[in-house]
Structures are given as structure tokens and as C-alpha cells.
Amino acid sequence: MTTAGSETKNDITPPLWLLAELTYKCPLQCPYCSNPVEIAKYQNELSTKDWVRVMQQARKMGATQLGFSGGEPLVRQDLEELIQEARHLGYYTNLITSGVGMDEERVKRFKDAGLDHIQISFQASNEELNNFIGGTKSFQHKKEMARIVKEYEYPMVLNIVIHRKNIDQIRDILEMTVELNADYVELASTQYYGWSRINVDQLLPTREQLANAEKIAKEYQEKMKGRSKIIYVIPDYFENRPKPCMNGWGAIFLTIAPDGTALPCHEAGQLPIEFPNVRDFSIPEIWNDSPGFNHFRGFEWMVEPCRSCPEKTKDFGGCRCQAFMLTGDARNADPVCDKSPHHKSLIDDVERINELAVDEAAKKVEEKPLIFRNMKNSKSYLEEV
């Protein structure tokens, strides 16, 4: 798909989504954070000028959606400036935040800068659990920020990461989103990468919990039709076909990590592949020509069972990072797929965790502590490896 004047090569589609991970600094410490466990390594953050250049180049290639995320993007003092530049370039600008570090003054400045949308994350629907999971006192402040976001007429997405510790509160969580007038609600099942993979034994919900949560989510989807759009996807560990991860490798998503590493997805940094840095290469060079972005494009790289599978054009063999994490080889089928020879060991593991959860609830075994996402834990992890 090449249009006149386009900067994209034949049969490579242009990036549509630019995810700008501005920093890995964050006042919260969510134990399911999808940031890499190695966050302590990312000290050398891009400058304002670097980000502006990246945004210009990606926009010129056709990117329309821009997400400012992190870590906590509010930590960056140049956020207003970046929003203004992004809006000026014609991006639809999304701020993905915990709300910590925000106040009315700043919301007003974002509005003036042209920010289109704010997504606030909550950890739970009550103060105690929210603050425990986030490792910070933040619940009341978040609620206050949600009210201000609505007051300034932003579309508001509330995002709540769902796991074993909060899934039984799903009704209260949904009630809270109704009270706060969310336009969209994302009940995001924890995906087991980064910190959440370390904590998977403590976070994976049981089948019974899931069935119950699904019922309640459906009830609210019906009830809130036309007022609020509620999205709930169950964790893929409970499926038998994988997700079409990122809509295909290097197909529409471009993530830039705080140090300028360009990635086809925000988890890809863990793969044993070399990825280019925006300090060394332009975005068109990275997108079109880098070995990293071409690594899993098309179908040639596939091994069996994906290689000869008729469904490969639908799901691209699932997630490369999940395949790597669970099988040791990123080319393998995502073990979520029941055609994968590794599927059974995933199912066995889910069963093991299920039993553990039941035993914990019955107080037969003691709960293992969660490992919180912070620089100290990241450093000790780095020392281990």
C-alpha cells in the first residue's frame, strides 16, 4: 500500500500509533506494571528536542495516534510543550496517566496545549486496596482528578488492571466508574509480562473468579449502553487461540522507550534482538530498514505449527514475547494456542496457580508477598542476572 509522496516502502504499512514512553520514573509501584523489570537501567532519557524530532518524523510517515505514557509521563516537566507540538503536528493526543502529579492548573494547561484525551488508571475501587496495590496514597487524589478531567470536557477513559486481588470487587469498580462518569472503561486483565510475570502466582485469577467477573461486566455493558463503553477481555492464558498481537509485528505500532530505543511493541525489549535507537537513526530508517522491525514481518520466519497453519493470517502466531518467555524461542507459536506443543505446560501452570489460590483463600498456605515495581527491586533484579 504505497501512496504518492508516502515515506513507506512497498508492502510495509505505515505506523499509525506512536507510543512515547517518556520516562520510567513513577510515584506508584504497581506489582503488575508492564514496564521492563530492568527500569533502573534506563537513566539516559531523551531530550525535548529528540522527542519533537521523533514526533515529526512519525507523523510524516502517517502516524495519527500518539500516546504519552511511561512510567508516569507527568514526571516530565516538558510534557505541556510536547503536547502542544504533537497537537500542532495533527496527532490525536492521548495522555495515559495514574493522575499522580496532576492538579487543576496542569489540566488547564494541557487543555490549552490541545490535549485530546486523558486516561486515568485506578488500582481498585476502595482506598485501602488502591493504595496498597499502587504502593502510594493516591486514591482520593485520583478521584478528584477524574472529576476535574470531566469538568474540562475531556473524553475520559478509566483503566483498571484486573487481577486476583481486585477481581472480586468488579461490581464496586464498575459502580465507581459510573459515579465518575467515565466515557470508556477498560477492565484490563493483567498481561503477564515484566513485573506481573514475576508476580504471576499472586495475580492470576481463578476460573471461578473469572466466570463471575465476566457475568458482572456483561450486566454493566448492557446497563450502560449509550452512556459508557465498557471493555473487558479475559486473560489470554484462559483462551485457546492467541491474540493478533500488535496487529502484526511492525504493522502499525511504534513504541519509543525513554532512552530512545525503538520497539515494535512495549514488551519487545526483552527479546534477544537488537533494536535501533532514535539517537542513531531516523524513524523511516527504523521502520523500513532496521533488522529489528523486519524480524517478524510477513510469514517466512515462522516454524511449525504456525508455518502451515491456515489461521496464521488472522493471529500472526500470537505474541512473540509470550512465545519467548514461555518457550525460550520467539519464533514458536504463542503457547496460548492449543496447537502449540507448549500449550499443555501453560495449562498445567494455570491449574497449579488455581490450586495455590484456593489453598491461600482457605489459609492452608501463606500468601507470598508481591514484588513491587520500584527502582530498588529493579536494581536487585539487575544484580541477580
Place this chain on the structure above:
Amino acid sequence: MDKNNTPEVAPTFRVQWEDVQNCYVVLYPEGMVKLSSSAGQIMKRVNGETTITEIIADLKETFSSNELEDDVIKFLEVAYDNGWLRNKK
């Protein structure tokens, strides 16, 4: 549908021309819909000042066609349904 209404793009959404896609698109939180060229021609005329009747008249003149009214109404219904449009008060 009341043709005297004046539609405007709802605050959550934005409509703009995209060179690379070679079409008008509707943008919203974390998503994008590409518009067909006729849908683009309709959305382009939505500005919070022009009534539906006027939009239809303008399209008829621009494309020298008298038979497009039903299609325009059908598309506007979809656009209202999706929440892209609301009536300017």
C-alpha cells in the same frame, strides 16, 4: 431525522484529512476510522453552522446529482449513532 438540525462533531472526536491514508478519518481515544470518499465529503461539511438541509444542497450542487439525499441521511444516522455527531444547540 430532522433536517433543520445543525450537526457538529462531538468533543471526543476529531475529523481530519490524512495525506498518507488519502482519505478523511475520524479520530477518537486510541482509535481511528477511515471514511469513504463520499462519507468524507459529508463530514467535511459538518461545522456546527450548516444545517442538514444545507449540507445536502451543497453536495447536490457540487456533485451535480439529485439522487444523493437518501445516502447522506443514511450516513448521518450512522454518524449520530456512533456518537461522532451531536446537534448544535
